Amino acid sequence: MADEYFYGATLKSGNASVVWDPDNKADGYPRTHKLVIKQCILGHEAASDEFNVVQVETMTIRDTLRIPIAVLKVGESRQCRLDLEFSDSPVTFTLIQGNGPVHIHGQHLIGSLVEEFEDIEEDMEEEVMDEEEADEEDEEEGNPKKKQKLTNNSKGKPVPTASNNSKNSKKK
Numbered sequence: 001m002a003d004e005y006f007y008g009a010t011l012k013s014g015n016a017s018v019v020w021d022p023d024n025k026a027d028g029y030p031r032t033h034k035l036v037i038k039q040c041i042l043g044h045e046a047a048s049d050e051f052n053v054v055q056v057e058t059m060t061i062r063d064t065l066r067i068p069i070a071v072l073k074v075g076e077s078r079q080c081r082l083d084l085e086f087s088d089s090p091v092t093f094t095l096i097q098g099n100g101p102v103h104i105h106g107q108h109l110i111g112s113l114v115e116e117f118e119d120i121e122e123d124m125e126e127e128v129m130d131e132e133e134a135d136e137e138d139e140e141e142g143n144p145k146k147k148q149k150l151t152n153n154s155k156g157k158p159v160p161t162a163s164n165n166s167k168n169s170k171k172k
Helices: 113-150 162-171
Strands: 003-011 017-020 031-042 051-059 064-073 079-087 091-097 102-112
Touching: 003 017, 003 031, 003 091, 031 064, 051 102, 064 079
Parallel strands: none
Antiparallel strands: 003 102, 017 091, 031 079, 031 102, 051 064, 051 091
């Protein structure tokens, strides 16, 4: 990912929904977006006798999904740690119960497809380098066999060496 930005939104009775919708068409350059939600916090002015429920709506592979991600109440739990990631499709956060305020925060990550392809190319280059090194090692291991072949004459018989000559001279 190339760029990283803080993301924050507040849900309350007058503004119960917030939509995060990455705009891929703004500059005509394809960019990948990811929203990472880290925490929901109940504001200090929240009423002590009510539950505040935050729901997320987003696309799955097949259809739209609506599911609560946080239930907060003064005196019980004022914050909820999350680790939710949403890529490229719009996400709607809604306060479906309570008056809030509930603060949602995390990170908006923006990258580009070009950078991702460069990473893939680097990985492929490393694999090719590893394969070439393995081939070189195989060739080096094969060299002693080649040296043995070089010590043979053209008919495949051993060429006499100094040690062989001394043995041959003793037989005479």
